[in-house]
Amino acid sequence: MPTPLVDWLRAQDDETLAVLLRLRPDLAVPPPADLTVLATRAGIRASVHRACDDLDRVTLIVLEALVVAGADSAPVPLAEVRRLLGPDVPGAALSGPLAALRERALVWGPDDELSLVPAALDVVPRHPGGLGRETAGLAGSSELPGMLAAVSPDERRVLDALAAGPPIGRSRAGSDPDSAVGRLLARGLLVRVDAETVELPRQVGLALRGDRPLGTVDVSPPDIGARKRGADVVDRTAGGAALGVLRQLELLIGFWGRTPPAVLRSGGLGVRELRRAAKEMDVDETVAALLVELAVAADLIGESDGVAPDWVPTTNADVWAAGGPELRWSLIARTWLDLPRLPGLVGRKDDAGRVIAALSESVRRPLAPRDRRRVLAGLAELRPGTAPGSPAALRDVLAWRAPRRGGRLRDEVVGWVLTEGTVLGVVALDAISTPGRVLLDKPDGLVGALRATLPEPVDHVLLQADLTAVAPGPLQPELAAELVLVAEVESAGGATVFRFTDATIRRALDAGRTAAELHELLAKRSATPVPQGLTYLIDDVARRHGRLRGGVASSFLRSDDAVLISEVLAHPDSAALELRRIAPTVVVSPLSLVELLDGLRAAGFSPAAEDTGGAVLDLTDKGRRTAPRRRAPGRTGSPPEPGGEQLAALVSRMRAGDALAGVRRDAGTRANGGIPDLLRSAAAARQRVWIGFVDGHGVAGERVLEPTSVGGGVVEGRDTVEGGLHRVPLHRITSIAMVESSSNDS
Template identity: 80%
Template sequence: MSVPTPLVDWLRAQDDASLATLLRLRPDLAVPPPADLTVLATRAGIRASVHRACDELDTVTLAVLEALVVADADVEPVDVSAVSRLLGPDLPAAALDASLGGLRERAIVWGPDDALSLVPAAREVVPRHPGGLGRLASGPAGSSALPDLLAAVTPDERRVLDALAAGPPIGRSRAGGDPESAVGRLLARGLLLRVDSETVELPRQVGLALRGERPLGQIAVTPPDIGARDRGGDVVDRTAGGAALEVIRRLESLIAHWSRIPPPVLRSGGLGVRELRRAAKEMDTDEATAALLVELAVAADLVAESDGVAPDWVPTTNADVWAAGGPEVRWSLVARTWLDLPRLPGLVGRKDDAGKPISALSDGVRRPVAPRDRRRVLAGLAELSPGTAPGSPSALADLLAWRAPRRGGRLRDEVVGWALTEATVLGVVALDALSGPGRALIGDQAGLVAALRATLPPPVAHVLLQADLTAVAPGPLEPELARELALLADVESAGGATVYRFTEATVRRALDAGRSASDLHELLAKRSATPVPQGLTYLVDDVARRHGRLRGGAAASFLRSDDEVLIAEVIVHPGSIGLELRRIAPTVVVSPLPLVELMDGLRAAGFSPAAEDTGGAVLDLSDRGRRTDPRRRSGARPGPPEPGAEQLAALVSRMRAGDAMAGVRRGTPAAATNGATVDILRSAAAARRSVWIGFVDGHGRVGERVLEPTIVGGGVVEGRDTVDGAVHRVPLHRITSIAVVEEPAQGA
């Protein structure tokens, strides 16, 4: 067996690419940047860091780690053959090599195959009884007499031993105090160890002997079958497109509803249960989906807390910008927000640790690792060909659990189900298969808008008018038609075909927005694939006949009409008393109230006034609801970006330089005399070698630096700092000590 190698020396022998891989796989080691490789080696063995690194390991690699712990590789180096014997014949040599390679890349294991060492903190990662084995025992269980002792056990004693050998090795039995019982006889012969009066433990040697050629038991070497099913790529994408349009419609309903009736923010933060139910009813969906959409609306900064003593959840001005975009642009914002959402909406309604229900938008839903788990689910689906789905959500959960058993905690499988459900609501997943837009979402997001556009049916330019004062849109409408129809009618039901309802209020809304009766008739005739029903024509004409006979303006406001009788009727109407009307001409009255309040008061009294601007054109005074300022910059992504190859290379270079500087400190730098300093610097510049210098700056502060000298003369040395790459000039008379840096050895 080779001589053990300390981890720091093993790291020094690695090439720069291996160190960069280590920092990429274990990014916590680089925060803050380690000064040298000694600091890196120390961090690599910290318990919390080792736990995080092991969260990425699959079932086979964790089994190899467990075998290393059983072999006590954290105490002294072990040979790979001993690890292989523990793992049994089911694990191929190639799989063992791959697992050891992954552990070496993460600096959890180091050294050659004949002297594998393990970081001590790894023992806290594996279960309390590694491999389901107990502690080593002395006495009969640890002697050469063990085979004979096992051969002599009775059937009832063998049943006890087999049960404990299957794991865990701890068992409870009150019969242990009876020397005639099976447990009592096994204790007497040393085949069981007593833990306390009611607990016994199977020694490791006995467990290994009973398990035979599989000392660590059966290992799931291959991943579970996912049971793939072909759903059809076109069917999946069309279904996803419909879901995307539906989620946009529901968010529009939520924004419109909260514009009119903003729900209050709970004192503890979040959204109340009754307000969530109202939102679900308004969006025509269940509470779980409503909780998801509410969370997304706030995360996308479409909704935020208003300012004030009693804040409400109010749409932001960003909601108006969002609503002005096309469906593809609106959906892309929602989808990207969901992917990076550091929260688990599936927790809404569950009980927290204190037994209280978790409310939407509260801190109880926050889970910083949620984006990572969400991406894992989508990445698992992306491995299947387009249009292919797993046999079931549980099959996907089993596969992900095999790949990372330590991830997710007690909610591991539920998180997979929640991610699939949420992705299906958004159209990222359809029929359990990843859609085209979903693949763009986790890949090159530059093509996200185009990917959704390809799944949407072409917009239609017509509706089907019905005799019951409804219109049916057989698909997504062209933007211009959609805007006009939204003014003229209300959505009665949505789905594959949207049903709009015409009423007196909706027609008046269109007239208030500046449309004339002839405009509406032209729109209906031009955009309907069926004849315009007579009842709808009468409705438009009747509302238009009464609309605008009264004209209001700001003076604070005025009211005018060519009909003097109508003006008189308004003045004497009981509902006009609070409007404080004053007649200044036969056809004109004024009011101190704002124009909006005047119009609302007249409509409440049963009149149909129209507002006008200073030029006499119809003025749209419709209430667009409350708005508040955005709370954060749009498009901001949570968390720092992953370091790139150049950043990792620079960090490795910095550690190498720090290591070299530390080596110089451990040596004996020469005291600097002017002649010796100049000679050393010139020799280093000619050989392109680095030097360590100690100096005193102009303020009397002591410093040190590793430079690669380029110019020596004129009383100064100029060189490039090997740590930060900057060029520095140091006066020669301020140098107090100097030494040439020996280059650290690097492995191939």
């Protein structure tokens, strides 16, 4: 008599059951009441499918062999499985897959009686092993060799083609009794499915395949073709990419702070707006879609409030921008790793033929973090600085390890992860970088890992004659802040190029810097002589800057040069500014100070703003901001993996539930005058008891207690299933029975 799965589970130790719950976490949600419930769930079709998603190609072939052997209906010996797999699978190669199947309770029993969950029939292909169905009317296997030896060459060609798989073929010649197919049908070596379809019976296919009943089985994974890149080269390249992506995100935040794009009515970002963002960041639209998705997921950008919301930077963006590059990159890298979306889908068409927009719901894929980690884990198995021979080689290895995982986008996801990881600096030259390894294994050390990868901050730049400055590495924070104020970033990366213009010099002067301070900054921080052209540029802009002084009156304009005030009033564009002269050197306007200064600059003047004390006032527009969303951390879409203590508690609860179920079946002791004596005996022996009772509302209940005291008409004890102390009045107990301790109890 075959051993039922529930009895096999009861015979296992607690550690084996804990491993089962860890490998198949869906079995523990909600917590099963006893082992009978666990065994029932373990055989459910959906759960079996999920359990098989983690199996490699060899283990799935062993599963097919068990199906071909009929282990789903009756136990089969291991020798039969070995015979079906043939000489390509030695005993050592079979022990691992069989252990994996047992750990997941897909297979149980000793080696001479292996049983398989029936739901496994839905996991294997329609024709397991490329074999057809067994035919009851076919002659016995002892007669098959003689029947096959007597077939003609044309009949043998038909049989060999179907034996190679699949076992189904179409032939209109089957109705002709003189054709090869007709003769095979007449002898039972083929069976008819319909008027034009025939099938090769399983017995015939196995006989034709000889000592390899399931065909050739390759137990070795594909060669990944490792290539050495050099750990230092990979890390330096990754560091440059990390700095570049931070600069691109800064440009995106600044751009959308000034001109926020609208949120589509269907959600997401318009194609033209994505194209504009890509142009602003100087990247292609694929990279722009990734950066937009990351900025929103990291809560640096969010939807504004209102009837017509826009995509606007949040106040978190300002906090993020104030951090060092290691902190800023750490947030972006963590966000990408756990992003439940596939930015690679942006620009494709969905099932309805519509283009998938960035930030839309169509990009959401809850299992994306799991697949992303799987690809990075495959890279991390290689030595530092080593890359796979090609992305295709990595795809083949991952497909061999989990053929059922990933769906129709499985192979494309590998390419997307490599591309996105390269943009971020997690991957470089197709090899995982040191920060990428830390991100995958110990994310708490990510800041230090990137800091070690980046070159030491430099305290100088190289001024060029074409009004540019080259930073040969990451700059010290204070120097970087000054250069961003006085120049525009022309290109970022390992070496950053800054360009000086009239507008950038005026911006620094508007922020309160003087020409002397700018000259001192450049002379002190440049490793090369300050070009004469840059000196002239600063002096020329400073000469014109601030000769006009504006204030709030709503606004006023003053100058020590009365002729200049007259020139402003005489300018054709001054009429729109609504200026009124109140003194030879002072005019006022009802416009705001910002509008007044912008109008004067448009007319060709170079005014500066001042505060109530006469100091230069910085009116730089920081852009719009919205409140952060404070959304809950995203979920990966799969059940959370329980911890060791939680697994132990679940196993203990199922054991207690099993014991309780047995007590329910066997309990015969009813409430009578002997209940207090039974409870006192149990308390003295520290033995558990099962009690049935009714509460104050007349509702029946039950509980397993370990009594600690009996007196005053009340029993008090610890609930061994749910925990905690409970008190039950003796007069409410309706039935009671002792719970025998199991061998697995601690």
